[in-house]
Amino acid sequence: MLPKDPYILLSYVNMKLRNNYSSLAELCEEEGASEDEIVSALASVGFVYDPEQNAFR
Numbered sequence: 246m247l248p249k250d251p252y253i254l255l256s257y258v259n260m261k262l263r264n265n266y267s268s269l270a271e272l273c274e275e276e277g278a279s280e281d282e283i284v285s286a287l288a289s290v291g292f293v294y295d296p297e298q299n300a301f302r
Contacts, residue, residue: 247278251290262299269294
């Protein structure tokens, strides 16, 4: 289960991307999460996914 707070979600997702997954799609598939929900939640606080850096910035 992913954190609901967008700032905690940001830290969690970026840590997972850095340490375990090569892409957001891979993270979502393995964690059973919705890519659209993550992108939307983090966009609501000003962050976007950068596939070249494999992180939300």
